[in-house]
Amino acid sequence: MNRTPRLVAAATASTLTLALALTGCGRSDEGGSTAEGSTEITDGPASGTVEVWAMGTEGELLPERAEQFEADNPEVTVNVTPVPWESSTEKINTAIATGEVPDVMQVGTTLVSGFVELGGLAPTPEEIAPEAFFPGAWDTTVVDGTSYGVPWYVESRVLYYRKDLAEKEGLVAPKTWADLTDFAAGLQDAGAEHGIALQTRGNSTALMYLPFYWQAGGEIMDDAGEFTLDNDAQVEALEYYSSFMRDGLAPPVLVEEEKVQNFVDGDLGSFVSGPWERANLLTTAGDDFADSFGVVPLPSDEATASFIGGSNLGVLADAENPDAAWKFVQFATDPATQVDWFEISNDLPAVQESWTDPTLADDDAVAVYEGVLETARSTPAIPTWAEIEHEIDLIIEQVIAGDLSPEDASKQIQDAATSIGTGLD
Amino acid sequence: MTVSARRRRTGLAAWGFALPFTVLFAVFMLVPVASSLYMAFTDMHGADLRTPWAVNFVGFDNFVEALTDPKFQQAAGNTLYFVGVAMPLTLALALLLAVLLNSGLVWFRSVFRVGFYAPVVTSIVAVAVVWRFLLQPDFGLVNSGLGVLGIDGPRWLTDEVWAMPSLIVMATWRNVGYSMVILLAGLQGIPRDVYEASAIDGAGPVRQFRSITVPLLRPTLLFCAVITGIGYLQFFEEPFVMTQGGPLGATNSVAYEVFNQFGFGNYGLSAAMSYILFVAVVVLSYLQFRLLRTEK
Numbered sequence: 001m002n003r004t005p006r007l008v009a010a011a012t013a014s015t016l017t018l019a020l021a022l023t024g025c026g027r028s029d030e031g032g033s034t035a036e037g038s039t040e041i042t043d044g045p046a047s048g049t050v051e052v053w054a055m056g057t058e059g060e061l062l063p064e065r066a067e068q069f070e071a072d073n074p075e076v077t078v079n080v081t082p083v084p085w086e087s088s089t090e091k092i093n094t095a096i097a098t099g100e101v102p103d104v105m106q107v108g109t110t111l112v113s114g115f116v117e118l119g120g121l122a123p124t125p126e127e128i129a130p131e132a133f134f135p136g137a138w139d140t141t142v143v144d145g146t147s148y149g150v151p152w153y154v155e156s157r158v159l160y161y162r163k164d165l166a167e168k169e170g171l172v173a174p175k176t177w178a179d180l181t182d183f184a185a186g187l188q189d190a191g192a193e194h195g196i197a198l199q200t201r202g203n204s205t206a207l208m209y210l211p212f213y214w215q216a217g218g219e220i221m222d223d224a225g226e227f228t229l230d231n232d233a234q235v236e237a238l239e240y241y242s243s244f245m246r247d248g249l250a251p252p253v254l255v256e257e258e259k260v261q262n263f264v265d266g267d268l269g270s271f272v273s274g275p276w277e278r279a280n281l282l283t284t285a286g287d288d289f290a291d292s293f294g295v296v297p298l299p300s301d302e303a304t305a306s307f308i309g310g311s312n313l314g315v316l317a318d319a320e321n322p323d324a325a326w327k328f329v330q331f332a333t334d335p336a337t338q339v340d341w342f343e344i345s346n347d348l349p350a351v352q353e354s355w356t357d358p359t360l361a362d363d364d365a366v367a368v369y370e371g372v373l374e375t376a377r378s379t380p381a382i383p384t385w386a387e388i389e390h391e392i393d394l395i396i397e398q399v400i401a402g403d404l405s406p407e408d409a410s411k412q413i414q415d416a417a418t419s420i421g422t423g424l425d
Numbered sequence: 426m427t428v429s430a431r432r433r434r435t436g437l438a439a440w441g442f443a444l445p446f447t448v449l450f451a452v453f454m455l456v457p458v459a460s461s462l463y464m465a466f467t468d469m470h471g472a473d474l475r476t477p478w479a480v481n482f483v484g485f486d487n488f489v490e491a492l493t494d495p496k497f498q499q500a501a502g503n504t505l506y507f508v509g510v511a512m513p514l515t516l517a518l519a520l521l522l523a524v525l526l527n528s529g530l531v532w533f534r535s536v537f538r539v540g541f542y543a544p545v546v547t548s549i550v551a552v553a554v555v556w557r558f559l560l561q562p563d564f565g566l567v568n569s570g571l572g573v574l575g576i577d578g579p580r581w582l583t584d585e586v587w588a589m590p591s592l593i594v595m596a597t598w599r600n601v602g603y604s605m606v607i608l609l610a611g612l613q614g615i616p617r618d619v620y621e622a623s624a625i626d627g628a629g630p631v632r633q634f635r636s637i638t639v640p641l642l643r644p645t646l647l648f649c650a651v652i653t654g655i656g657y658l659q660f661f662e663e664p665f666v667m668t669q670g671g672p673l674g675a676t677n678s679v680a681y682e683v684f685n686q687f688g689f690g691n692y693g694l695s696a697a698m699s700y701i702l703f704v705a706v707v708v709l710s711y712l713q714f715r716l717l718r719t720e721k
Contacts, residue, residue: 027481097474114690117472201583202669253583253672257557383471387689397673401585423470 041127046324047075051102053092055085058106058153058311061345068340069331076324089114096120101316103325107149109140109309109378110385117383117423121148121314125326132333136308137350140378144424149314150333153347156306156369156376157211160277161270162263163294165190173296177215177240180299184249187269195249197259197271198241200400206392207307207379208272211298213237214305214377221380225422230414233302238406242399252400260284263293272298274309275348278365295365297372308376310350348373383423391416464696471690480693487697497698499674500682503589507678508657508709511593515653516646518597519604524638526605527612538609542602549599553666556595557582582668585675592663592676599663600656604649611645612638647717654709658702679705 046069054062059082066078081102083091089111095101096118107115115121124147130138137151159174161183166172168190174180184195199208210220218233244250260277262268264285281289298306313332315325331337338349339357348369355361355370379385395412398404404412440447460477465487467480491497522541526534544552559566560581568578581591615638623633639646661680664670670677670685679702686695 027479093471093474114471118474119472201671253580255561255583383690387691390685390689394674397671401673403673423472 041125041326041330042323045073045075046327047073048321048324049077049079050104050321050324050328052078052080052328053083053102053105054080055083055088055106055108055311057345058347059083064344065332065337065341066328068337069328072331073324073327078328092120093118096316096318099318101318103319103321104313104315104328106152107312107314109137109151109312112140112148112312112314113143113381113383113385113423115314116143116148116381120317122317122319122322123148124150128326128330128333132335132352133350134308134352134373134376136373136376136378137310137312140308140310140381141312141314143381149312150329151350152311152313152332153338153341153345154308154310154350154373154376155274155276155348156308156372157208157272157274157298158295158306158368158372159270159272159298160263160281161294161296162187162192162266162268162292164292165192165266165269166294173294174299176299177301181243181247181249184244184269188249190269191266192269193262193267194251195269196244197254197262197268198244198250199256200245200250200252200254201393201397202256203393204389205396206389207309209237209241209392209396210379211306212241212301215298215301215303216240217302221422225424227414227417227422229417230410234410234413235406236301238396238399238409241396242402242406245400246402264289275346275366275369279346290365295368297368304375306372306376308373308378310348380422384420387420388417391420461696461699464692465700466697467693469692469696471692473692483693487693488701490694491698491701496674496677497679497682500670500677500679503674503676504658504660504678504680504705506589507593507596507660508654510590511596512650512653512657514593515597515601515604515657516650519601519608519649520642520646522601522605523608523612524634526609538606541605544599545602547599549662549666552595552599556667560591583672585672588668588672588675592667595667596657596660596663600653604653607649608642608645611642615641643717643719647713650713650717651710654713655706658706658709 052062052066053059059080063078063080066080070076070078085108088108092105092115096115101120107121112121124141128150130147133151134154137154138147141147141149141151159180161173165187166183169186171183171186171190174183180196187195199205213233216233216237218231218237219228222228245252259268259271260280261284263271264281278295281293285292297304313329315322315329319325332341333351335349335351335353335357338351338354339359341347342349342354343359348366349355349360355367360366360370379389392413395404395409395416399406399409466482466484468483468486469477469480473480522537526537560568562568562578562580562583565581567581571578579587581587619637619641620633623637628636659680660678661684664676664678664681665684668676670681679698683695683698683702686698
């Protein structure tokens with residue numbers, strides 16, 4: 001007798017689960033994220049509360065900048081929540097899935113498509129003009145033809161080199177691929193153990209390699225959204241990239257942690273990195289070291305190209321106060337605000353007009369980035385990109401090790417990308 | 426009536442005491458286990474987070490995809506290599522240390538016990554920093570030491586052949602202390618008079634070890650083997666902090682591949698991979714029980 005009720009309960013429960021499973025499952029035919037008619041930003045000051053999530057340093061420094069927005073709009077309160085980069089993706093995914101979202105959030109340029117796929121981000125209103133931003137930066141907001149969010153700050157890759165070593169051999173900054181090879185060899189003649197350092201393996205190897213592919217005239221995808229990765233440009237770029245390691249101009253296996261120290265010691269002549277590296281070098285070697293190194297754009301081949309990264313500001317699809325949120329985004333991407341923000345955070349402005357301000361234009365260490373950013377490009381905003389990038393990382397490593405010919409590698413990259421797909425349906 | 430009423434009350438009280446655990450277990454263990462099993466048979470992706478029921482059942486497709494994926498096969502091979510070498514090595518070393526600590530070295534026993542156990546409780550991040558210094562090719566302690574002997578040490582963590590052995594040594598060093606402490610406790614549970622009796626019968630230390638220590642330690646050894654085996658099959662932290670699965674995938678493990686695929690949003694595939702790993706854990710544990718069970 002004792003057992004019956006429990007059995008009944010168990011049977012009911014399992015039937016319920018089964019029913020739920022049978023009725024609930026199966027994909028619906030309608031497409032995932034279709035842009036709902038574009039939102040509009042109203043005139044007049046913002047009001048209410050704007051919840052902002054920002055990561056890392058930006059999260060710590062943004063409240064200072066938000067005070068200005070509150071002063072301009074007396075009715076508004078901005079709450080900034082700093083989120084650590086490491087846990088940001090999971091945290092945002094959870095927030096989007098449960099609908100408990102902030103109004104505005106900082107979105108790393110490579111993460112946009114993932115959040116759009118989840119239906120988390122609102123389309124950008126027409127009031128915000130794409131022309132104001134670096135084209136490569138604006139591209140990072142566009143998923144499947146619709147823009148979600150606005151570029152906030154950018155970074156790009158340049159060549160850091162030891163000025164003293166270059167002067168010793170009478171070397172000038174490299175302009176072409178052949179120049180860069182000679183440049184690296186010359187730095188070695190001047191006493192460096194390796195003329196240049198390029199990433200050889202691990203996460204983001206592809207991001208260091210892809211500028212060379214773009215320079216060779218390659219494109220990751222065509223206008224129809226098909227991958228176009230197996231071509232002469234890929235073979236040439238892989239051949240060129242791996243030639244540095246093969247010919248002893250670059251460490252065959254680069255240990256990232258030793259790069260800065262070797263450069264400071266004069267054992268390494270040059271390397272490719274982003275704007276943050278300047279602070280690293282000066283912390284390691286002292287402020288006097290600023291005179292010992294120079295920064296120049298990457299060389300060109302068929303085209304000029306570098307990688308553009310950074311962060312966008314996005315308004316959430318479920319935001320409670322979208323109007324004030326977009327006003328906050330407009331404020332943050334105003335040319336004058338962007339210059340102020342550069343002074344606070346050292347983040348490079350995504351708005352082109354800000355670069356005419358003397359604060360940036362007169363600073364040689366910064367001004368070099370303007371030209372680079374004009375032609376810098378981003379990786380495709382597709383949800384599967386992280387996985388494709390991982391495959392490319394692994395393939396480049398094999399080419400450098402000499403286990404795979406550039407021709408076969410080119411085919412493998414294309415096969416890997418097509419088998420993973422764009423994830424956009 | 427009174428008897429059954431009292432029994433019901435005791436039953437209720439028992440459930441009351443068990444409730445906190447039962448609820449926590451159900452919410453944090455049963456639900457995730459059930460949902461991951463569900464995921465393994467669907468084509469769930471990152472984009473389905475908001476509508477987890479609106480996915481298609483794909484039968485065993487995920488399992489087929491995992492098993493035919495060369496990267497997964499390599500990861501599975503690496504995991505077997507790691508378990509096959511590191512587990513016997515850890516157990517043998519732990520047993521050796523436990524016997525040494527149990528017999529002599531009485532004065533320093535607690536010092537050694539702390540010394541060997543410290544790596545077990547140290548954070549992997551700190552361990553990684555120290556080991557990267559040790560294994561650094563140009564000025565690391567290991568290669569400097571080898572240099573004194575005139576040996577040109579390899580690039581431990583970035584060499585395809587040496588990366589895995591480096592991680593095996595590191596994992597063994599990290600985990601040997603745990604088994605050692607358990608085995609030491611087991612050794613102290615073996616009655617002294619058995620050894621005395623065997624000594625009178627003329628058994629030397631080696632014979633004693635083979636005929637007394639090992640057989641009487643079997644249940645403890647089984648415990649250590651199962652715990653170590655389960656931990657080692659889920660080999661993840663060492664490659665994650667030291668090599669990112671490289672060079673050329675030489676230290677990629679099944680657990681690392683699961684982590685990667687989950688990060689790429691391939692929830693169905695990574696859940697299927699986890700269940701393949703789960704089956705491997707069950708098989709290994711079963712084999713250990715068969716091999717090390719106490720004869721009746």
